[in-house]
Amino acid sequence: MPAQIDHVVVLMLENRSFDCMLGRLYPQDPDYQGLTLNESNTYAGTTYPVWNDSGMSADTACIPTPDPGESFIDMNEQLFGGPPAPAPAPMTGFAANYATQPPSSDGPFIPANVMHYFSPEQVPMISTLAKAFGVCDQWHASAPCQTWPNRFFAHTGTALGHVDNHTFPIPYPAPSIFRRLQDNGKTWRVYFHDMPQSGLLRDIWLYALFHFKGFHQFLADAHTGSLPNYSFIEPRYFTDLFLNNIPNDEHPPHNVVYGERLIAAVYNAVRSSPCWKSTLLIITCDEHGGCYDHVPPPAAVRPDPYNQYGFGFDRYGVRVPAVIVSPYVPPGSKIRPPPNADGNTYPFDHTSIIATVRNLFGLGAPLTARDAVAPDLLAALSLAVPANDGPPNIDPSLIQPAVSELQTRADASPNGVQRSLSAAAATLPTNPPATDEDIPDPAPMPPNPYSTVATAQANATARTQLFLGT
């Protein structure tokens, strides 16, 4: 009897590789594709092995600082040590790419920083859930690209040929899983903190007003048992000096403790919800963000004919953490993709979310060729009854950001996703669109004019509020 799942909740954080967050989850298990501690990169004659900074000071929680490179070119250098070459990628260029980044106000680019991993004790929330339920050690980012291509893959199964954030047209025109849910009478909501990146999807602008809600609404919906069929949660991308809020997206060099707190908040809300027994929670990151991972990305099915810089999206990105939580998932599961109907086995990627939702709710044909072959997660729900209740709750660190930390983050230059979000915000309508005529045609994004996170945040949140009518 298939698992009775009525609610899928996805929490997508930012820019951490699988090895960075979960590489040492099962150190004694040879079946687990984690770190053996023999992995290393070499740069300028010096070998930089993977390493762990013991303890969990604020400095440790922010490794790597400064932010590694995450453009398409950076990623190729990280994987191949130069231009793309035939697979498999040797995964040898992380240290070199990091060491050769342009100067940053956040400090020097010390090559060892990108080779750092967190122990399970340092990231206890995601580690606890990974052990109590299931972890995917074969979940790749959909493309070796920045945030936006990967997030759009999660929503639409394609990036329409764009490898970097700043080249996307806004509003983004590809059909989305949200619209598919809408058209099939299923409920969905995006829960966000400051500005939802998914709010740039053109085909749901007419529904934005009633489907984009603050994260507090997720907690309320979970508490009252009124979670929609599909919930997508976006973390806080910006520092908000006004409310003493610091990013909880885990994007380097943001402190991962705040992301851990968000994971705990989401899990605790779902676990205590009347919807718990029929909920599937997926916790993942959009891309690796330049953090080291030792598994070469395999070849992928092209979603469509589009390409950029000669790259046709026929290769996955670097592995990212993926934890699958449900009372139907046996404790300690290592979730692997089942063979596809065509006989091939494809790794999980973000389009597996689309495949799962589509298959679970009977939403019809695939959105693209990529999600058509993507393995879904239904096989991971292997318990006959929802018997694995896991921990009743998980208790995160309650540290609060210091004023100096807030000020430092607010005064910093915006990172890639912050720059793109604030630039895209400038193109948002000043009122919620009421008809198709109110929705403008896709157009190139203007350049980001904001030199600090604080100004970018103010612009992005104010324009989002206008757009969503809040």
Place this chain on the structure above:
Amino acid sequence: MNKAVAAILLAGILTSALYAADQATAPATSPISPPATVPPTDQTKVGAGTGSQQEKPDTISGLLDSKGNHACVGLNEKLLVQLSAASAKPLTHLDATKYALFFNGQEVKDLPDAFFDPKHHSLVFVLKRTDKNRDLWTSLLGSPSLSHLTRQVTVSLGERPTDTKAAVQSTISGTDGSDTLELKVLPPWRLGIAILLVAGVIWLVFARARKNTTLRDNLLPQIPAARQTYSLARWQMAFWFVLVFCSFIFLYIITWDYNTISQQALTLMGISGGTALAAVAVDVAKDSPADAVDRGLRALGFNSYDDVVRVREEIAARQAELQSNPPPSAQRIAQLQIEIRDRQILLRTYEDRIRPFLTQGWFKDLTTDLNGAAVHRLQVFCWTWVLGLVFLIGVYRDLAMPEFGATLLVLMGISSAGYVGFKYPEKNN
């Protein structure tokens, strides 16, 4: 404001001058003066050597002021009591020290020694208020009314008995109103100066507070003064300052006594001052929502309200350019629209973020915090009003600042301490 300060200073100078003039009703130049040039034995102490021949007055034939006019006198002034004897002959000699003055049948004790004025055939009394006659003066002058600036008092005299321990009896009175004194309660010129002073201080403290931060929190420099919230601690301090100041002026113009500020009044001012100081200490000691908003606005370039004005002016300038003739190029129009929109977004953020810190009116500001109604604030507000009213009534009725019991002062202290204590978590919410 300069005019107001000048007016108050002028009023102060006038007060001093008038007081000096009042005191300068010197005996030597006055129509009525002590008999400095007349040997006491001849006039004031006439009876000392010729007691058997001294005439004894039996009637008050009139009451005069120091200028010899029909009597309308007040505290610190001379009252001439004209006497006549049964023989109808004018009195030329009298031992003034034998006679005590009575108002409404009560002896006015502890007055300076009276003397006899042969020119006006009068006993001259200087009306002084001392500890021994304070109650009598309070009954005569207390609870004054602006509609009756004088009060009628029946004057009589009594002859002191030989036995100094025996009570003096009122034995000499007048007829047909000759013994009726118009006692000055609120001399018009003193009243005018007092009103000027009190109005000036009230204007300085309360009226001006509508447009500056005298009584406001000044939490965010990006908010103009008139939109800042009112501060409970500052209001309380100003309340007691104005109350004690007005009471002091009121008592001074009636009693001419400047030693009227009681220890309890000082304690109340101390409690209110201490509360304000502690509130400021809490404000600066802990990071608060206002501090966070201040940091956020500074990060956007809003360091003060001047920056807000500047951004508004930049928008206006660009809008004017859009309307200019000939119109700017299409490229320039697009650029101007982007710049206007960016600044409007900035201002929107500014308005959104300062909203919780804007005044919602005096009463609501004083009795609520960011979380809504606050009982610790309401408690301080109510007790301040109650004690203030009790204080005012006491001053008006008893012509003295009330001596509050320790219990009431402790109550006020507890309220204020509670307010400061609750202010700490209030700031962190």
